[in-house]
Amino acid sequence: MNNDRKALKSGIWYTVANFLTKSIGILTIPIFTDLLSEAEYGAYGNYVAYLQVLTILITLNLESTFISAKKDFEKDFDSYASTMFLFSGLFSVIWWISLNVFSGFVVSKTHINIEYINCMCVYLFFLPAVNLYQAKERYRFGYKKSVLISCLIAVGTALVSVLLVLFMSDRLAGRIWGSALPTVLIGVILLLLLFRAGHNFKIEYIKYALPICLPFIPHLLSMTVLNALDKMMITDIRGDRENALYTLAYQCGTVVTILVTSLNTAFAPWLGEKLNDHAFSEVREFAKKYVLIFMYFTVGIMLISPDIMMIMGRKASYMEAQYVMPPVMLGCVCQFVYTMYVNVEQFTKHTVGMAIASVSAAGINYVLNYLLIPKHGYIAAAYTTLISFVWLVLAHIVLVYILGYSKTYPNKFILGMLGVAAAITVGVNFLYKVPICRYIIVAIYGCIFIFAIVKYKDQIINLFRKKASKTN
Known part of the structure; x- marks a missing residue:
């Protein structure tokens, strides 16, 4: 199979896997809104908002450098990947220490218990192992391993979170640790695989990576802050309950x-x-x-x-x-x-x-x-x-x-x-x-959709046939 066909096949599988794994998170929303109080659900939404921001700051999106590093360090690509993890690991430890040294300030500003801050730091230490390993497999068109890892983490996170929420006295702690533990456990395994494949730490790789990934940090951080800032400020100004309402609407x-x-x-x-x-x-x-x-x-x-x-x-x-x-x-x-x-x-x-x-x-x-x-x-x-x-x-x-x-x-x-x-x-x-009027419009809307599908079914079928012929 040539690289073009591998790339196409990999791209299709990644798209399907991304949609399915994200859908698992959506399907668990009713479970957690039922198990958690509004205050707990809002507090978890606030936790996730800060996690999204810290993920950018701590991981530095180092896997984004693989698109060029795969070509420039083709013979030593495994060592490049392990070097990226060591660098991100060191960076995460520095953040971990700093957040604990200034824990009083951090807790007062974020409204997140220091125990949950530490959980966040453990998660962010092992997350790069997952991201870097999957990125390495993607650039080698090894979609099977990457898709399997995504599915294991998605299913594991859903199951472990539900079990911990059910059996822990602190349900918020169960939700937070449940969202972290599957990634941590799989991250340990992938970390060993990364270092087994390549274990040469080279400063030149870090010097190569930083000029590539750092210019994207302001963009990524700003977009993450744009999506997370609402939850942070609602929690700070109006409290966890209102953030629960807002978080649920956004998750829907x-x-x-x-x-x-x-x-x-x-x-x-x-x-x-x-x-x-x-x-x-x-x-x-x-x-x-x-x-x-x-x-x-x-x-x-x-x-x-x-x-x-x-x-x-x-x-x-x-x-x-x-x-x-x-x-x-x-x-x-x-x-x-x-x-x-x-x-x-x-x-x-x-x-x-x-x-x-x-x-x-x-x-x-x-x-x-x-x-x-x-x-x-x-x-x-x-x-x-x-x-x-x-x-x-x-x-x-x-x-x-x-x-x-x-x-x-x-x-x-x-x-x-x-x-x-x-x-x-x-x-x-x-x-x-006016629910009655809304349901009448929904019915009309659905009929128009069905009519369009029937009218243009030949074009739709031909489109899928063309895609299928390209993959064969």
């Missing part, structure tokens, strides 16, 4: 975020080929259908959001958070759109503007949260994040224009569709108060 929207990531995995390589061929008209034509289909799907999720909240929350007290869902869904549409433009920036290798846009969006979100959350509560946070996403859409459109690729996408059409989506969002908020 996770399926759309996963869809954005999965679609972009397939779209980005195709876009790169078309940009290389200067096939801008073909991209514009496809982009119109691409945006319309995604918008249709997202509006459908928006219409049935109260039902999703009822299933996931399992408690009537969570239902007030249904009004967070429309701005969350509109934010997902914005995320989908600006990701299309980010692909162009990455294609041109001009990513400084991308980092500036991300940092400024995080800044806008912080200021608006600071002004609005004390007065209007957690629902305001959904709209402040939406405003930040709208800013990112406009910023990336401008950046692509500056790079000379403004004719890649039908900008007026896309902005017009975002305007339509915003108007629908306002209307859906009112529909939530």
Whole structure:
């Protein structure tokens, strides 16, 4: 099997595995909303928000250097991978010591018990072993091992978390340790495999890696902060209960975020080929259908959001958070759109503007949260994040224009569709108060979807046949 076919096969398996493993986390949401109190659920949401930020700061995204290191250190790639772990391990120990030395300050600012901070540090010590090993396998097209590891961690995390929550007196501790232990245990095994394959520690590898990964840290950190800042500030200003409501609403929207990531995995390589061929008209034509289909799907999720909240929350007290869902869904549409433009920036290798846009969006979100959350509560946070996403859409459109690729996408059409989506969002908020009208519209919406599937079934079948023929 040649490398092109290996890459295609690996890409398909990674996309499927990513969707399935993330779906396991979504399916466990009703279990944990039932087992945990609102305060415990909110506290866990706050813990995850800080974990996401510290993951960027501690791991430094070193696996991102493998795309070039695989070529530059092909004969000693195993030693390069083990060196990256040793460096990240040393860095995580420094963070661990620092967080404990300043534990009083850390606990007061984060509202996280020092025991849970230490759990976080143990998890982040072994997480790079998992990430680096999987990245090494991906660049060798060894998708079977990588997919197996992802599935073991996803299933293990779900099972261990549920068991610990059921049998530990401190249910929050059970949820936190349950989310960490499978990664830690598998990380120990993969750490041994990393050092068995290559154990030469070389400073030159660190000098090689840092200039590549460090410029991406501001962008990654800003985007992580943008997604996590709301939960941090809600917990700090309004408490764990309101953060529980906000966290559940955002988790219910996770399926759309996963869809954005999965679609972009397939779209980005195709876009790169078309940009290389200067096939801008073909991209514009496809982009119109691409945006319309995604918008249709997202509006459908928006219409049935109260039902999703009822299933996931399992408690009537969570239902007030249904009004967070429309701005969350509109934010997902914005995320989908600006990701299309980010692909162009990455294609041109001009990513400084991308980092500036991300940092400024995080800044806008912080200021608006600071002004609005004390007065209007957690629902305001959904709209402040939406405003930040709208800013990112406009910023990336401008950046692509500056790079000379403004004719890649039908900008007026896309902005017009975002305007339509915003108007629908306002209307859906009112529909939530009239369930009968909402269900009638959902029924009509479903009928239109079925009609479209039947009408265009031949084109859909042909599309899958073409994909199948490419993989054979």
